[in-house]
Amino acid sequence: MPNHRLVLLFLHLSAVLGAADDGATILKIASSFRPAPSGWSSTSSDNYCHWPGLNCDASNRVTSINLSSKSLSGTVSPDISSLTELRSVSLQRNSLSGTIPSFANLSRLQTIYLDGNAFTSVSPDAFSGLTNLQTLSMSDNMNLSPWTFPDLSQSTGLVEVQLDNTSLFGTLPDIFDSMNSLQSIRLSYNNLSGTLPASLAGSMIQNLWINNQNGGFTGTLEVLSNMTQLSQVWLQKNMFTGPIPDLSKCIGLFDLQLRDNQLTGPVPKSLINLPNLKNVSLSNNKLQGPSPKFPSSVEKVTVNGINNFCTDNGDPCDPQVATLLEIAAGFGYPVFLSDNWAGNDACKLPSVTCDAQGNVITVNLAKKNLVGTISPAFGNLTSLKNLNLNDNKLTGPIPDGLTKLSSLQLLDVSNNNLSGNIPTFSSSVKFAYSGNSLLGKSGGSGDGGTSGSGASDGGSVGNSKSGGNDKNSIALIIGIVVGVLIFVAVVCFVSYKYIMNKKYGKFGKMEGSDTEKGVVKNGAMGGGMNGHGGVPGEMQSHSSGDHSDRHFIEGGNVVISMQVLRQVTDNFSEANILGKGGFGVVYKGEFHDGTQIAVKRMECVATGTKGMNEFQAEIAVLTKVRHRHLVALLGYCINGNERLLVYEYMPQGTLGQHLFEWPENGYAPLTWKQRVTIALDVARGVEYLHSLAQQSFIHRDLKPSNILLGDDMRAKVSDFGLVKNAPEGKYSVETRLAGTFGYLAPEYAATGRVTTKVDVYAFGVVLMEIITGRKALDETLPDEKSHLVTWFRRVLINKGNVPKVVDDTINFDDETMASIFKVAELAGHCTAREPYQRPDMGHAVNVLGPLVEQWKPTSQDDDENSGIDLHMSLPQALQRWQADEGTSTIYGDISYSETQSSIPAIPSGFPNSFSSTDCR
Template sequence: MMFLVAVSRILTSNELSLSTFPTAIFQLTKLTDLRLDNTLIEGGIPLRISTLHNLQYLYLGNNSFGGTIPGSALSSLTNLKELSLWGNSLNGVLPPELGNLVNLTYLNANKNNLYGGLPPEYGKLTLLKKLLLYKNTFTGPIPDTWRGMTSMQDLEINVNYLYGGLPSWLLKMPAIKILQLGNNQLSGQTLPVLNISTAPSLKYLYADCNYLEGVRPKIDNITAALDYNCWENEGSLDSACVRALNCLNFQLAVSNGKCPVCPSGQHMVNTTTCICFRDPENSSKKLAIAAIVGGVVGGVFLLLLVVAFFIFRARKKSRKSQPAVSHPDYFQIENGGSTRSLSQSWEAPGGVHHFSIKEIIKATNRFDKANEIGEGGFGKVFVGKFPCGRSLAIKQACIADYSSETGRGQFRNEVSLLSRLHHKNLVRLEGFCDDGGQQILVYEYMKLGNLHDLLHGNVQGKHVTLDWYKRLEIAVNVAQGLDYLHSFAHPPVIHRDVKPSNILLDDNLVAKVADFGISKETIEMGTHVSTRPVGTAGYWDPQYFLRLQLTAASDVYSYGIVLLELITGRKAIESDGLEEDTNIVEWTRAKMEACQDALHSIVDPRLEGDYPKRIFKYLVDLALKCASFERQTRPTMKYVVSVLEPLLQEAERPPQRSSQSLSFSRPLSSSTTETKVGGTGSSKSTIRSDIEFSNLTGDTWDTFPTVASTRTEVPQRGQSPELEKPSSTI
């Protein structure tokens, strides 16, 4: 068992590098937990794995395993509960024999080269809670037998070639919370209304980039992404999806009984279910042909290299003599149009539009100063007007040197990450541009700007009422967005720079978290990521600053600061005319301890005493708990949401004032810059007063263990994030 301890520790710190599967492991016949993620193992999954009869947890993700999945060997591990094979080069079909692993609760085979149909046999896996099969080339329908997976909470089969209807039973599965179905070839109509009655457990539905038709369903209490389908009266949005047929041609093909086109390199084997397989290959024949052709190709290739060298030199000299169109502090574009050579080999993620530099230049009127709407940590932000009539925000990313392979990879990873994040309280990525080595991200445009300007006076003539109820709504919006990043994004994301200027508001003052340019995706949220401090002074988690250890609790700390700003109207760091600036946490705690009417002394005076004291007392206690020095005493964002949502639901919305808007001139400080560094109104609320945040101990709040950094794909045993929101005691 000492070997098991050693392997677990080495894997957790990501220090183990292997080239082949260690055969000594097969001597550990009592092994129950084997985790070999991220160890660079090559070759096939050994059949001798079947000798480890006591295995309950097997993690082989993010390696270089090839060949097929040994179904018969794995199916003999009858005690297996969790199986992770993600991020390899496995091919072939998904073994139907895995349907015999009746104790399985978690199966992850995403990002491989698997093909064929989804196995109907998996309908017997009644304990399976999470099934991740996205980014393969599966074809055919969603098996009707899968309705037997009654414990399923998270089903992700997006980015495949699945064909057929969207079964209504799938939306009504008793435990289902997350359905990822986007970027497939699903068609037909769905339920006209999606709410707690028609889909009782469903929280998140992503079915964009399919061929769903009819009237777009009405959504209530479900986060859904249903764009780029074939809904009535919505026109064509095909340009944002990578698909062989547009809506009309697809519908014509289906009406004629034809199957959609197979993925590249595959052929149709069943025209009834439209399942495709790889073209049969004869390995020995391929090797013989390669040997014969190799010499010829090698000679031709050498000749082409010589010719290409001289052409390159000639073009380089020619380009030096050509002037360039430049934009100050932004980027340079060579004459002759756009250059896509750097990204030709990259398959951009579905659901985001690949803009050309010409489109960006035209939309911004050549980056006219009049179109500049702000400046983020990585460059200026412009608003662009596109031919479709939409206005979008255009931001320079500057993530890395795009001329290097590493830089291109970092930018592409950022685009891939952002394209997977879909939530009503996150600013949506609409597209990107990497022409000529540029790094431009295109987001939805948030007309009312950011929360920092609304709170601290720089609103440029906008008249917006930010009463106590709207502040509570904003607090809930931001918490929901961060909870999604921590609990539902795959892999989870730590924002690292949560602050009011990164919280944008739409026309209805719905808040959305923005600016993931310095975010960190982390596979395991229960551990830390070692990294240098990045962010903004005043919002830094002190543990992050002192120990260079980043966890989700770091975002919780920053959220606590934002919540205090909403309550007090003060900035995170502000001067009271003393020699030293005052931190908002220290200021609030001092006021709460020293003042007789403590709450009234800290609440934003611009509210003029018009706020429910009981609710605001809860908010202050919660904010201070989030901003605790020790991360173990901070709540999780999931807990924060579970506390705030009932407060908002039970609070009574104040009447709208038609003739009066709050003045956002800043009485306490005239400065609106941020430091960048490496009352008495009575409440009519029905909230019960049986909660006291100040009495909560570290055991009551979810904690974040400080263990070594890990790249494991899923949480460690016993630490899987619970999908069900905890019930509030309020």
């Protein structure tokens, strides 16, 4: 009995001492906060279990700390690790900084919420040994120094991991097969790399978000095929390659985001037929085969953008193209083959030659660093004469079907890693197979390759006899190419004459003669033109002055005379000024047929023929681009040293007028629905521009990444058109002048470097303007409020402050307020200090889209993406336009790298940068 009492006494003393220790620890934690939480003391721990946000058990041991959204700064004391009974920590949405302390070996700890703070580092082994941990959430700690994925190997009961936007780098550990409870893992907006761990296949993960990595994951997506519990998968903005895997086992999958990767191969039917799929994005990949047709049950499908589909209407590929795709499948659908073998005409594809009847007779894939196997589909090319697969890394056997090709003359598979039997070819086939040490050593007769003459010289053909054959092949190819070029030239000339008589009615409707209109058909200029592509050269432009009233349409690019522009703007009258900026003045004008225009007039010094060529190349693309949310570039004028651009006029005023000047100008204030709709349309327009920029051959200084969103009428020569809203009204949301400090991302203000993330930052500022009705920079306000971004960031620290700063003209209920919170959160993400911490515009579209889902236009404009085929790169598009219109190819000598970066190399001859004297 005495012993029993001793044990009880010991336990009681332990509990008392433990409680005392917890009190001392809480005091240290309170002292580390700035200020101390309301109701807490930093001098006495009396009655600490009753402090707001603290919970204790019956022994006064602290079990939870809940101080979310309390406007706390300071640090978290490392002594928190001594609260051994701690089960929950909630410190999210504060301004805590310093080091995230170690929680190691707190065996009872179940949830950790540290999101939305300003921590700068993570303690080593901060989350090791947390055997009961279920939730780890510390998203949006963008100030963290780079750190690797934490040691969670002992947290086998994890349900949720949220580490997005936390400066993670490196690879993911292969630990997920032991986490049978894990349902959600969010690692977006980090710097992770490497391949997806194989252990993911054995997990029960439902929500997988690893999108928008700075650099990105690589390898294939094959592991997804065995993740049978998946419901939402966000993998966009990485570097994944290979085909989309068979996802037929993932029957619960409803949201799949795969855009902006390097995926190849056809879209599998198993994806199209998923029973619960509602949202899928596949744009900006290298996908092949026919464009997929999803059932009506899939509510949102995004496949536009850069892909290499053979058809855009779901029709099957041409049989020979389909065969080439099967061949590419044997090689694992390499990216370079996807780019090279785009389109639906096998005879136009690189490394492929056809006869006069359009039958493939040569496939030359030598020295392409190919891996994989030789597809039996080669046997379907029944007219094939020459097949070069030498000097690759191919494995497996040589298909027996190749021996049945009656026209085959040359087969070179030398210097690979092939195995299996050596097939027997007829004596007319030159068969080179040396450099395959395993060939002929596995099964079958060892002399299988010696019975025919093909085998007798098989080891030497590639070095000796193939030379003459190569010369003959080259001569044949040259002959075919010359013949095709002559034929194409004749067809283009005839087509050009026909097209020029049928097109371009908009400016042709102007009253009066051709000379009065200022528009003359190409070719009517006689021999008087000596500039690039028929455009007056620099010398002629100088001498012609305002008298160059004879103009023309070249390749669809409307050239408008200075005389006409003077007439329609009343000689550039000040009364017609729409806006002024560092890049020129914008005037309102109206053609004789009633077409209203905005004319941007810029002055610059002479740039020579090279500068003229660059300007012409830019215009060749800009006038082709059409999008529902972009203002069209209608034409241009070159007058001496001046460059003038003619845009579609925005009749409903600017966004700024509707936000800031509505009492003075008579406009009605915008409703919340209108504001979100405009924001969504801006996001869609800029997302489209960014997708074009990824494959544009236009110089990087002329890409849409230069666009800084704003509300005035100032823009650069580089605009792909100006973002507009429809059908609520055409509110112009033009580019923000670079000198407007309030819209500048920090990295642009300090270094002048312009990227798409600068656009995202400026878009975030526009969202803040839409919410608050305040300008980005208002010097009439006190310093602490004058800069919108700085002030609004402080507002976002406490969600409860947001309703207090909403524009007074917005009437909001609970539903509207919920929408405002989401837009406010998006604005905060878009204006993150570091570019890699900001989302892309596609994310903004995904956030804003559901907010206006209840409103849909009665009909979709037919010109949503008209004017450009998004299934081809811009160089290809330009060449296609010129071919269709019978004009010459400006960049016929462009060479494309077989391994492309996100933005391919620019054409040779383009400068490294453009100076301000180039009208910038």
